[in-house]
Amino acid sequence: MAKHVYGIDLGSYEIKVYDQEKDTIWTEKNVVAVSRDGKLIAVGDQAFEMYEKTPPNIRIVFPMKEGVISDFQHIQDLLQYLLSSGRTFATGGEYTIAVPADVTELEKRAFYDLLVHSTAKARSVNVIERGIADAVGLGLDVKRCDGVFVVNFGGETTELSVLAAGGLVFNQRLKIGGKQMDKEIVDRIRRHYNFLIGMKTAEKLRMKVGINDDRSGRTMEIAGRDLLTGMPTTKSIPTSLVRASLKELFEKCVSSIDALIDRTPPEINHIIQNDGLYVTGGLARMEGLPYYLNRATGLHIHTSRKPKYCSVRGLKDIVGVEELKSLTYSMQEETDRWM
Numbered sequence: 001m002a003k004h005v006y007g008i009d010l011g012s013y014e015i016k017v018y019d020q021e022k023d024t025i026w027t028e029k030n031v032v033a034v035s036r037d038g039k040l041i042a043v044g045d046q047a048f049e050m051y052e053k054t055p056p057n058i059r060i061v062f063p064m065k066e067g068v069i070s071d072f073q074h075i076q077d078l079l080q081y082l083l084s085s086g087r088t089f090a091t092g093g094e095y096t097i098a099v100p101a102d103v104t105e106l107e108k109r110a111f112y113d114l115l116v117h118s119t120a121k122a123r124s125v126n127v128i129e130r131g132i133a134d135a136v137g138l139g140l141d142v143k144r145c146d147g148v149f150v151v152n153f154g155g156e157t158t159e160l161s162v163l164a165a166g167g168l169v170f171n172q173r174l175k176i177g178g179k180q181m182d183k184e185i186v187d188r189i190r191r192h193y194n195f196l197i198g199m200k201t202a203e204k205l206r207m208k209v210g211i212n213d214d215r216s217g218r219t220m221e222i223a224g225r226d227l228l229t230g231m232p233t234t235k236s237i238p239t240s241l242v243r244a245s246l247k248e249l250f251e252k253c254v255s256s257i258d259a260l261i262d263r264t265p266p267e268i269n270h271i272i273q274n275d276g277l278y279v280t281g282g283l284a285r286m287e288g289l290p291y292y293l294n295r296a297t298g299l300h301i302h303t304s305r306k307p308k309y310c311s312v313r314g315l316k317d318i319v320g321v322e323e324l325k326s327l328t329y330s331m332q333e334e335t336d337r338w339m
Protein backbone atom coordinates (compact mmCIF):
# COMPACT_ATOMS: atom_id res chain seq x y z
CA MET A 1 0.00 0.00 0.00
CA ALA A 2 1.28 3.45 -0.87
CA LYS A 3 2.41 5.57 2.02
CA HIS A 4 0.63 8.87 2.37
CA VAL A 5 3.02 11.50 3.58
CA TYR A 6 2.03 15.10 4.21
CA GLY A 7 3.68 18.25 5.42
CA ILE A 8 1.31 20.81 6.88
CA ASP A 9 1.79 24.47 7.67
CA LEU A 10 -1.40 25.37 9.46
CA GLY A 11 -1.63 29.16 9.17
CA SER A 12 -4.27 31.41 10.69
CA TYR A 13 -5.04 32.78 7.23
CA GLU A 14 -4.27 29.86 4.97
CA ILE A 15 -3.48 26.15 5.33
CA LYS A 16 -0.60 24.95 3.18
CA VAL A 17 -0.18 21.24 2.51
CA TYR A 18 2.55 19.31 0.77
CA ASP A 19 1.32 15.95 -0.54
CA GLN A 20 4.34 13.75 -1.20
CA GLU A 21 2.54 11.16 -3.29
CA LYS A 22 1.26 13.77 -5.72
CA ASP A 23 4.33 15.97 -5.19
CA THR A 24 2.14 19.04 -5.00
CA ILE A 25 1.53 21.90 -2.63
CA TRP A 26 -2.00 23.15 -2.23
CA THR A 27 -3.48 25.87 -0.10
CA GLU A 28 -6.91 26.58 1.31
CA LYS A 29 -8.09 29.58 3.30
CA ASN A 30 -8.51 28.67 6.96
CA VAL A 31 -12.15 29.67 7.29
CA VAL A 32 -15.65 28.18 7.38
CA ALA A 33 -19.13 29.57 6.86
CA VAL A 34 -21.80 28.22 9.23
CA SER A 35 -25.49 28.84 9.60
CA ARG A 36 -27.03 29.97 12.90
CA ASP A 37 -28.13 26.41 13.59
CA GLY A 38 -24.56 25.18 13.14
CA LYS A 39 -24.79 23.72 9.64
CA LEU A 40 -21.67 23.95 7.51
CA ILE A 41 -22.41 26.14 4.49
CA ALA A 42 -18.97 26.47 2.91
CA VAL A 43 -15.32 25.95 3.80
CA GLY A 44 -11.92 27.26 2.78
CA ASP A 45 -11.56 29.54 -0.24
CA GLN A 46 -15.27 29.34 -0.93
CA ALA A 47 -16.10 30.51 2.61
CA PHE A 48 -13.53 33.29 2.30
CA GLU A 49 -15.31 34.47 -0.85
CA MET A 50 -18.46 34.84 1.26
CA TYR A 51 -16.68 36.80 4.02
CA GLU A 52 -18.43 40.15 4.60
CA LYS A 53 -21.09 39.32 2.01
CA THR A 54 -23.20 36.90 4.02
CA PRO A 55 -26.73 37.46 5.29
CA PRO A 56 -27.08 37.75 9.09
CA ASN A 57 -28.01 34.08 9.48
CA ILE A 58 -24.60 32.94 8.23
CA ARG A 59 -21.47 33.29 10.33
CA ILE A 60 -17.92 33.32 8.99
CA VAL A 61 -15.52 31.65 11.40
CA PHE A 62 -11.72 31.73 11.35
CA PRO A 63 -10.88 28.70 13.52
CA MET A 64 -7.32 29.77 14.30
CA LYS A 65 -6.26 32.83 16.18
CA GLU A 66 -2.75 34.23 16.31
CA GLY A 67 -1.17 30.98 15.18
CA VAL A 68 -3.04 28.54 17.43
CA ILE A 69 -6.28 26.58 17.11
CA SER A 70 -9.05 28.50 18.85
CA ASP A 71 -12.11 26.71 17.51
CA PHE A 72 -11.44 22.99 17.39
CA GLN A 73 -14.87 21.97 16.15
CA HIS A 74 -14.73 24.19 13.11
CA ILE A 75 -11.17 23.44 12.10
CA GLN A 76 -12.13 19.77 12.35
CA ASP A 77 -15.12 20.42 10.10
CA LEU A 78 -12.82 22.12 7.63
CA LEU A 79 -10.41 19.19 7.63
CA GLN A 80 -13.22 16.68 7.35
CA TYR A 81 -14.63 18.47 4.35
CA LEU A 82 -11.23 18.60 2.67
CA LEU A 83 -10.83 14.89 3.34
CA SER A 84 -14.14 14.00 1.84
CA SER A 85 -13.56 16.21 -1.18
CA GLY A 86 -11.07 13.57 -2.28
CA ARG A 87 -8.55 15.97 -3.67
CA THR A 88 -6.57 16.06 -0.50
CA PHE A 89 -5.81 13.81 2.44
CA ALA A 90 -5.99 10.07 2.62
CA THR A 91 -6.65 8.72 6.09
CA GLY A 92 -3.92 6.94 8.05
CA GLY A 93 -1.12 9.10 6.67
CA GLU A 94 2.14 10.27 8.13
CA TYR A 95 2.08 13.94 8.96
CA THR A 96 4.76 16.46 9.71
CA ILE A 97 3.36 19.70 10.98
CA ALA A 98 5.05 23.06 11.50
CA VAL A 99 4.01 24.73 14.74
CA PRO A 100 4.92 28.00 16.39
CA ALA A 101 7.70 27.33 18.87
CA ASP A 102 6.24 29.03 21.91
CA VAL A 103 2.82 27.38 22.09
CA THR A 104 1.66 25.72 25.31
CA GLU A 105 1.40 21.93 25.68
CA LEU A 106 -2.36 22.25 25.45
CA GLU A 107 -2.19 24.23 22.22
CA LYS A 108 0.28 21.74 20.76
CA ARG A 109 -2.00 18.92 21.81
CA ALA A 110 -4.81 20.49 19.77
CA PHE A 111 -2.68 20.23 16.60
CA TYR A 112 -2.02 16.59 17.42
CA ASP A 113 -5.66 15.77 18.17
CA LEU A 114 -6.72 17.43 14.96
CA LEU A 115 -4.66 15.00 12.92
CA VAL A 116 -4.93 11.85 15.03
CA HIS A 117 -8.40 11.98 16.54
CA SER A 118 -10.25 13.63 13.65
CA THR A 119 -11.22 12.02 10.37
CA ALA A 120 -7.60 12.37 9.19
CA LYS A 121 -6.80 9.47 11.58
CA ALA A 122 -3.09 10.08 11.19
CA ARG A 123 -0.81 7.11 11.76
CA SER A 124 1.98 9.36 12.96
CA VAL A 125 2.46 13.02 13.65
CA ASN A 126 5.87 14.65 13.71
CA VAL A 127 6.34 18.22 14.70
CA ILE A 128 8.86 20.84 13.72
CA GLU A 129 9.23 24.42 14.86
CA ARG A 130 8.12 26.73 12.07
CA GLY A 131 11.35 28.74 12.19
CA ILE A 132 13.34 25.60 11.37
CA ALA A 133 10.96 24.62 8.55
CA ASP A 134 11.38 28.15 7.18
CA ALA A 135 15.17 27.93 7.31
CA VAL A 136 15.06 24.64 5.38
CA GLY A 137 12.64 26.23 2.90
CA LEU A 138 15.11 29.07 2.46
CA GLY A 139 17.68 26.49 1.38
CA LEU A 140 19.92 27.04 4.41
CA ASP A 141 22.04 24.27 5.84
CA VAL A 142 20.15 24.17 9.12
CA LYS A 143 22.29 21.50 10.75
CA ARG A 144 25.44 23.50 10.30
CA CYS A 145 24.26 27.10 10.50
CA ASP A 146 25.39 29.23 13.41
CA GLY A 147 23.35 32.34 13.75
CA VAL A 148 20.41 32.62 11.37
CA PHE A 149 17.61 35.05 12.11
CA VAL A 150 14.31 34.21 10.38
CA VAL A 151 11.27 36.47 10.55
CA ASN A 152 7.97 34.98 9.36
CA PHE A 153 5.43 37.75 8.68
CA GLY A 154 2.07 35.97 8.51
CA GLY A 155 -1.66 36.56 8.58
CA GLU A 156 -1.99 36.98 12.35
CA THR A 157 1.48 36.45 13.74
CA THR A 158 5.05 37.52 13.21
CA GLU A 159 7.41 34.83 14.38
CA LEU A 160 11.02 35.61 15.18
CA SER A 161 13.44 32.68 15.28
CA VAL A 162 17.17 32.53 15.88
CA LEU A 163 18.83 29.28 14.86
CA ALA A 164 22.25 28.04 15.80
CA ALA A 165 23.95 24.65 16.00
CA GLY A 166 21.10 22.96 14.19
CA GLY A 167 18.39 24.12 16.57
CA LEU A 168 16.27 26.99 17.70
CA VAL A 169 17.95 29.12 20.35
CA PHE A 170 15.55 32.05 20.58
CA ASN A 171 11.97 32.44 19.48
CA GLN A 172 9.17 34.93 19.88
CA ARG A 173 5.66 35.05 18.47
CA LEU A 174 4.21 38.53 18.09
CA LYS A 175 0.48 38.95 17.71
CA ILE A 176 0.98 41.14 14.66
CA GLY A 177 0.14 40.16 11.09
CA GLY A 178 -1.91 41.13 8.05
CA LYS A 179 -5.18 40.94 10.00
CA GLN A 180 -4.11 43.30 12.77
CA MET A 181 -2.86 45.71 10.09
CA ASP A 182 -6.18 45.56 8.26
CA LYS A 183 -8.00 46.22 11.51
CA GLU A 184 -5.79 49.23 12.17
CA ILE A 185 -6.60 50.55 8.66
CA VAL A 186 -10.35 50.05 9.21
CA ASP A 187 -10.17 51.82 12.62
CA ARG A 188 -8.18 54.78 11.31
CA ILE A 189 -10.47 55.36 8.36
CA ARG A 190 -13.48 55.19 10.65
CA ARG A 191 -11.94 57.64 13.12
CA HIS A 192 -10.73 60.13 10.52
CA TYR A 193 -13.57 59.97 8.00
CA ASN A 194 -16.57 58.47 9.76
CA PHE A 195 -16.37 55.93 7.01
CA LEU A 196 -16.61 52.18 7.52
CA ILE A 197 -14.80 49.79 5.20
CA GLY A 198 -14.62 45.98 5.33
CA MET A 199 -11.55 43.97 6.29
CA LYS A 200 -11.25 42.67 2.73
CA THR A 201 -11.23 46.19 1.34
CA ALA A 202 -8.54 47.06 3.89
CA GLU A 203 -6.51 44.04 2.81
CA LYS A 204 -6.68 45.05 -0.85
CA LEU A 205 -5.75 48.59 0.07
CA ARG A 206 -2.78 47.36 2.12
CA MET A 207 -1.53 45.22 -0.76
CA LYS A 208 -1.79 48.09 -3.23
CA VAL A 209 -0.30 50.81 -1.05
CA GLY A 210 2.54 48.95 0.67
CA ILE A 211 4.98 50.58 3.01
CA ASN A 212 7.11 52.58 0.57
CA ASP A 213 7.41 56.24 1.43
CA ASP A 214 5.57 58.30 -1.10
CA ARG A 215 5.23 62.04 -0.69
CA SER A 216 3.04 62.53 -3.73
CA GLY A 217 -0.10 62.97 -1.62
CA ARG A 218 -1.82 60.23 -3.57
CA THR A 219 -5.40 59.23 -2.75
CA MET A 220 -7.43 56.12 -3.49
CA GLU A 221 -11.11 55.71 -4.12
CA ILE A 222 -12.61 53.02 -1.89
CA ALA A 223 -16.06 51.63 -1.25
CA GLY A 224 -17.62 51.65 2.22
CA ARG A 225 -20.43 53.07 4.31
CA ASP A 226 -20.75 56.67 5.40
CA LEU A 227 -21.45 56.43 9.13
CA LEU A 228 -23.20 59.78 9.27
CA THR A 229 -25.76 58.99 6.58
CA GLY A 230 -25.62 55.19 6.88
CA MET A 231 -25.39 55.01 3.08
CA PRO A 232 -22.99 52.89 1.04
CA THR A 233 -20.77 55.15 -1.03
CA THR A 234 -17.17 55.69 -2.10
CA LYS A 235 -14.55 57.97 -0.63
CA SER A 236 -11.10 59.24 -1.49
CA ILE A 237 -8.61 58.15 1.15
CA PRO A 238 -4.99 59.34 1.26
CA THR A 239 -2.57 56.44 0.89
CA SER A 240 -0.46 58.00 3.67
CA LEU A 241 -3.17 57.00 6.15
CA VAL A 242 -2.83 53.35 5.15
CA ARG A 243 0.94 53.56 5.30
CA ALA A 244 0.83 55.09 8.78
CA SER A 245 -1.31 52.18 10.03
CA LEU A 246 1.19 49.68 8.66
CA LYS A 247 4.21 51.51 9.95
CA GLU A 248 2.95 51.59 13.50
CA LEU A 249 2.74 47.80 13.61
CA PHE A 250 5.93 47.13 11.65
CA GLU A 251 7.76 49.42 14.08
CA LYS A 252 6.71 47.13 16.92
CA CYS A 253 8.10 44.17 14.98
CA VAL A 254 11.38 46.01 14.44
CA SER A 255 11.72 46.82 18.18
CA SER A 256 11.23 43.15 18.98
CA ILE A 257 13.77 42.13 16.33
CA ASP A 258 16.31 44.57 17.78
CA ALA A 259 15.62 43.38 21.32
CA LEU A 260 16.04 39.74 20.35
CA ILE A 261 19.32 40.43 18.55
CA ASP A 262 20.57 42.22 21.66
CA ARG A 263 19.84 39.12 23.71
CA THR A 264 21.92 36.81 21.50
CA PRO A 265 25.44 35.86 22.65
CA PRO A 266 28.28 37.81 20.94
CA GLU A 267 29.30 35.04 18.48
CA ILE A 268 25.76 34.62 17.16
CA ASN A 269 25.15 38.35 17.25
CA HIS A 270 28.23 38.92 15.10
CA ILE A 271 27.04 36.45 12.46
CA ILE A 272 23.55 37.99 12.32
CA GLN A 273 25.03 41.49 11.99
CA ASN A 274 27.07 40.29 9.01
CA ASP A 275 24.51 38.03 7.40
CA GLY A 276 21.27 39.91 8.06
CA LEU A 277 17.64 38.83 8.34
CA TYR A 278 15.79 36.15 6.38
CA VAL A 279 12.21 37.16 5.74
CA THR A 280 9.36 34.72 4.99
CA GLY A 281 5.53 34.51 5.28
CA GLY A 282 2.80 35.92 3.03
CA LEU A 283 3.09 39.43 4.42
CA ALA A 284 6.75 39.51 3.35
CA ARG A 285 5.41 40.30 -0.13
CA MET A 286 4.32 43.69 1.11
CA GLU A 287 5.55 46.31 -1.33
CA GLY A 288 8.60 48.11 0.04
CA LEU A 289 9.10 45.86 3.08
CA PRO A 290 12.74 44.81 2.44
CA TYR A 291 13.76 48.44 1.99
CA TYR A 292 11.86 49.50 5.10
CA LEU A 293 13.36 46.70 7.22
CA ASN A 294 16.83 47.44 5.96
CA ARG A 295 16.48 51.10 6.90
CA ALA A 296 14.94 50.30 10.29
CA THR A 297 17.35 47.56 11.40
CA GLY A 298 20.48 48.42 9.43
CA LEU A 299 20.69 44.75 8.45
CA HIS A 300 20.86 43.10 5.07
CA ILE A 301 17.42 41.63 4.17
CA HIS A 302 17.04 38.33 2.32
CA THR A 303 13.46 37.75 1.15
CA SER A 304 12.47 34.19 0.41
CA ARG A 305 11.18 33.29 -3.05
CA LYS A 306 7.37 32.93 -2.80
CA PRO A 307 7.62 33.66 0.94
CA LYS A 308 4.13 32.38 1.80
CA TYR A 309 5.21 28.86 0.78
CA CYS A 310 8.60 28.93 2.48
CA SER A 311 7.65 26.80 5.54
CA VAL A 312 5.77 24.23 3.48
CA ARG A 313 8.65 24.04 0.99
CA GLY A 314 10.83 23.32 4.00
CA LEU A 315 8.39 20.59 5.07
CA LYS A 316 8.62 19.07 1.60
CA ASP A 317 12.39 18.67 2.03
CA ILE A 318 12.05 17.53 5.63
CA VAL A 319 9.68 14.65 4.81
CA GLY A 320 11.70 13.73 1.72
CA VAL A 321 15.31 13.89 2.86
CA GLU A 322 16.35 11.29 5.44
CA GLU A 323 19.02 13.49 7.02
CA LEU A 324 16.49 16.25 7.71
CA LYS A 325 13.92 14.02 9.39
CA SER A 326 15.89 14.18 12.63
CA LEU A 327 14.96 17.85 12.87
CA THR A 328 11.42 16.76 13.74
CA TYR A 329 10.19 15.06 16.87
CA SER A 330 7.37 12.64 17.36
CA MET A 331 4.23 14.02 18.88
CA GLN A 332 3.30 10.52 20.04
CA GLU A 333 6.34 10.32 22.30
CA GLU A 334 5.62 13.79 23.57
CA THR A 335 2.07 12.76 24.35
CA ASP A 336 3.09 9.53 26.06
CA ARG A 337 5.31 11.52 28.37
CA TRP A 338 2.26 13.41 29.53
CA MET A 339 -0.04 10.44 29.97
Ligand SMILES: Nc1ncnc2c1ncn2[C@@H]1O[C@H](COP(=O)(O)OP(=O)(O)OP(=O)(O)O)[C@@H](O)[C@H]1O
Pocket residue numbers: 010011012013014015066067153154155156157158177178179203206207281282283284285286287308
Ligand atom coordinates in the same frame (compact mmCIF):
# COMPACT_ATOMS: atom_id res chain seq x y z
N1 LIG B 1 1.27 40.65 -2.12
C1 LIG B 1 0.99 40.80 -0.83
N2 LIG B 1 1.19 41.98 -0.22
C2 LIG B 1 0.90 42.14 1.07
N3 LIG B 1 0.41 41.18 1.86
C3 LIG B 1 0.19 39.97 1.31
C4 LIG B 1 0.47 39.71 -0.05
N4 LIG B 1 0.13 38.42 -0.32
C5 LIG B 1 -0.33 37.91 0.85
N5 LIG B 1 -0.31 38.83 1.81
C6 LIG B 1 -0.76 38.70 3.20
O1 LIG B 1 -0.13 37.61 3.81
C7 LIG B 1 -0.94 37.15 4.90
C8 LIG B 1 -0.99 35.65 4.87
O2 LIG B 1 0.31 35.16 5.04
P1 LIG B 1 0.54 33.65 5.46
O3 LIG B 1 -0.14 32.74 4.50
O4 LIG B 1 2.01 33.48 5.65
O5 LIG B 1 -0.21 33.63 6.86
P2 LIG B 1 -0.60 32.37 7.75
O6 LIG B 1 0.56 31.42 7.73
O7 LIG B 1 -1.89 31.82 7.34
O8 LIG B 1 -0.77 33.06 9.18
P3 LIG B 1 0.03 32.85 10.54
O9 LIG B 1 1.39 32.29 10.22
O10 LIG B 1 0.14 34.23 11.13
O11 LIG B 1 -0.78 31.93 11.38
C9 LIG B 1 -2.32 37.76 4.71
O12 LIG B 1 -2.52 38.76 5.69
C10 LIG B 1 -2.25 38.37 3.31
O13 LIG B 1 -3.02 39.53 3.21
Ligand SMILES: [Mg+2]
Pocket residue numbers: 010011012152154155281
Ligand atom coordinates in the same frame (compact mmCIF):
# COMPACT_ATOMS: atom_id res chain seq x y z
MG1 LIG C 1 2.23 31.10 8.84
